[in-house]
Amino acid sequence: MEDLKRRLRDAAAAHAPDRDGMLERVRHGMSRTPRPGPRTARPLSWPRVTLATLASTAALVAGGYTIASTVQTNHPGREAATITAAPAPPSTAFGAPTPSAPPAPPRTQDGPLRSDGAVDPHINAYWSQSNITLQTGAPLDALTLEVRIAQTGGVASTGAWRTLPEGDFTLTTADEGGTLTYRWTLKPGRTVPPGQHVFAVQYNHAPGSRAVTADAYTATATTTTGAPHTVTGTFRPAPSATG
Known part of the structure; x- marks a missing residue:
């Protein structure tokens, strides 16, 4: 042994x-070895x-x-x-994409600036008017109001107006990616006095009751003291409408 x-x-x-x-x-x-068949094991x-x-x-x-x-x-x-055998490296796990953040909720008051949006009750099956009421407790030396009307079919501008002097503002209207956008901008050197002011946009649309859930507005303003303020909101449908 x-x-x-x-x-x-x-x-x-x-x-x-x-x-x-x-x-x-x-x-x-291996290439020459035939498939093994029944055989008697040979002791080694x-x-x-x-x-x-x-x-x-x-x-x-x-x-x-x-x-x-x-x-x-x-x-x-x-x-x-x-x-x-040597262990394999761990696999990399990929997580699900992070969902997009939801849009910011309406903010209808910021400092001395307040706002309200509503569809005018004097509408018909082919035409609508959306009103924005701005109220400020202090003079404003800068103001931009943007109104966005979603293109729900046949939406086209028929005009706009405001209770403030027409010559104090520049108004532009444009189709921007499926949205009819109205934008008022206060001219340099002009001032919005304290009080309640109405802005209105008018537009045709496809026949029938029009949904307003995708319509919105944003107003940004600066007081004469230099403080900035922003309000944003949506529109209440007209009492007789179901939008």
């Missing part, structure tokens, strides 16, 4: 694994099993595997190596 152990140690020390040669012999053997001698185990272990180490641990078997003088 001692002579066998010595021979095994000498064989293991002299063994120099040839990885390329081993892989080539394995591929060659202990030296042959031990040498085969050493050769397999050397091939695995040369192929990039690692020997994780060595455990003792129930047979004295025999060791079995447990072979494990």
Whole structure:
């Protein structure tokens, strides 16, 4: 028995694994090996099993595997190596896109500036008017009012008016990406006095009751003291309408 152990140690020390040669012999053997059929197992001698185990272990180490641990078997003088492959890197998880933030809610009061929006009750099945009432408790030396009427079908401007002097404002009307936009801008050197002021936009639309849920307005103003204020809101439908 001692002579066998010595021979095994000498064989293991002299063994120099040839990885390329081993892989080539394995591929060659697999291509020529027929499908195994029923056969009687042939007992292997202990030296042959031990040498085969050493050769397999050397091939695995040369192929990039690692020997994780060595455990003792129930047979004295025999060791079995447990072979494990290197762990794969963890995969990257991608989260769901963050939903867009909801639009800001209406803000109809900011400091001395207040606002209210409503559809005029004197409308018909083909024409509408939307009113914006601005109330300021302080003089304004800058004011821009933007009114956005959604293009719900056949929407086209028929005019606009305000209770303040016409010459104090510049008015523009434009179709902007499915929205009819009216924009009043106070001219330089003009002032909006304290009080309640009405702005109105008029437009045709497709026959029938028109929904106003997508219509909105925004007013930005600066008092004579330099303080900025902004109000924004939507329009209440006319009493007889269901928009």
